[in-house]
Amino acid sequence: MIQADVKLDTLGYFCPMPIIMTSKKIKELQLGQVLEVVSDDEGIKKDMPAWCQTTGHEMVGLEEDADQAKRVYKAFVRKAK
């Protein structure tokens, strides 16, 4: 279990909104803090690592919570610059 400093809820938003919201939110964090992005868009599994690779932030982890109704993904990003 990864401890996040700040949580960002993007449930119900499709790509590219979760990434755009992440890029805005990460500016509010201190260096080294971890942002947890909660999303139900499956694309986040690939998009968040790709975003981190491009921007230089660190992808700390990715979780998938499978409920009967829908899947929820949690991406953990550490502010690295």
Place this chain on the structure above:
Amino acid sequence: MSTVQLEPSAALAELREAKPDRVTIVVLSGDMDRVMAAFIIATGAAAMGMQVTMFFTFWGLNAIRRRGTTSGARDWLRRMFGWLNKGGAELLPLSRFHFFGLGTGMMKRVMRQHRMPDVPELRQTAQDLGVRFIACTTSMGLMGITKDTLIEGIDQLAGVTTYLAEARQGSVNLFI
């Protein structure tokens, strides 16, 4: 509720793979002629040893849907839309001279006479050559297209960030 830890580094490793020539093709159109051009370029590039990724979005998704599948959405608006917009590479219309299927049928006949592969064949060839297929999750959601109505072998469901991370390393990036 069950929580699964996923490995994000796998997605990163794919991007780090150092292959010199990358080709990315965004397939937005669902017209037979345009989709055919996309697959011809993809198979050609793959045959030349390039690493090819195709991103299917909006109407382009019809090329990688199972034949005749409709919308899996529950609301009537998207259901009706799905009923009008049936999937299947076999059913794609020509961008011009479709004439309720007549023109497209004639074009297919001419193609057969000239031993031109049709869209399903080209798609299969692309898959055989290792072309990666990515379906856009946003258009899938909008159009009520579910994962299980897509053909086998869709490598990923992803979005614009994945496309851009790949395209910035691409030597050929096309939008069709």
